[in-house]
Amino acid sequence: MRYLGAVLAGMAGAVAGWFVSGALAAWIAGLYGMSDFEGERGMFAFLFVGPIGGLLCMIVAIWVVLRSGKGKAPLGTTLGRVALVVAGIAAIVGGGIGLRLLTLDTYSNEAPPTLEFELRVPASTRLPDREAVRVELHTDKNTGESYFSDPWLRTEGDHQVIAGGVPLMLKTSSRLLVVTLPDQPTRLFKLGLSRNPASTPAFGEWRGPDFVDAPGSDGPRAAPANDQVQLRHRVSRPGE
Numbered sequence: 001m002r003y004l005g006a007v008l009a010g011m012a013g014a015v016a017g018w019f020v021s022g023a024l025a026a027w028i029a030g031l032y033g034m035s036d037f038e039g040e041r042g043m044f045a046f047l048f049v050g051p052i053g054g055l056l057c058m059i060v061a062i063w064v065v066l067r068s069g070k071g072k073a074p075l076g077t078t079l080g081r082v083a084l085v086v087a088g089i090a091a092i093v094g095g096g097i098g099l100r101l102l103t104l105d106t107y108s109n110e111a112p113p114t115l116e117f118e119l120r121v122p123a124s125t126r127l128p129d130r131e132a133v134r135v136e137l138h139t140d141k142n143t144g145e146s147y148f149s150d151p152w153l154r155t156e157g158d159h160q161v162i163a164g165g166v167p168l169m170l171k172t173s174s175r176l177l178v179v180t181l182p183d184q185p186t187r188l189f190k191l192g193l194s195r196n197p198a199s200t201p202a203f204g205e206w207r208g209p210d211f212v213d214a215p216g217s218d219g220p221r222a223a224p225a226n227d228q229v230q231l232r233h234r235v236s237r238p239g240e
Contacts, residue, residue, distance in 0.1 A: 006065040006085045013061030014054040021053020022046035105170045112167050117233040119162040119179060120206055126182055134180040137166045144169055171195045185214035189231045199237040206230040
């Protein structure tokens with residue numbers, strides 16, 4: 001319990017010491033004429049002096065708790081216990097930061113992956129230009145616009161193949177690729193990707209849509225098994 005109390009006291013001391021030291025430093029710096037242009041005084045006080053004051057107050061708070069009710073003890077032993085508590089606080093803070101980064105929906109320290117897709121449609125389907133084709137990524141958090149490759153359309157046997165991609169800007173396991181072609185019902189493809197998918201070296205198998213939404217209908221319905229528009233996709237990540 002003493003070590004737990006030392007950890008809590010150290011964390012409280014660090015926070016209090018940071019803010020008190022920063023406030024005092026800002027006040028003293030103002031007395032000596034330090035400019036506050038673009039927050040210069042505040043940055044000096046709370047980003048330079050504050051952390052030093054917070055560290056000193058943390059160590060003092062830990063020392064007081066560990067020494068409370070104790071008799072004389074060798075200095076080396078006490079310093080070792082203080083270092084152990086400081087290491088515990090560092091581990092708790094580091095673990096908290098790591099957990100928060102893992103649960104963020106955005107890619108804060110790396111470029112987001114990209115879903116590369118190909119749509120296979122019959123050669124008889126009218127595709128006058130790329131503006132007539134709309135592909136969107138719908139998630140439970142946002143809607144993403146796609147881009148098309150250059151060339152965006154190619155012919156393979158008795159099919160036309162549309163190629164493009166869309167960035168996976170947010171981490172989520174709920175994703176639908178929504179495809180709208182001229183004079184066709186809207187097709188919805190469930191992607192089945194993990195929340196933060198890894199890159200895949202090659203395109204998967206061709207497959208049909210999961211739902212179709214025809215104009216004037218009451219809503220999406222299950223797509224027929226023989227739907228002539230098919231999708232295949234892969235995930236690419238920068239540098240992989």
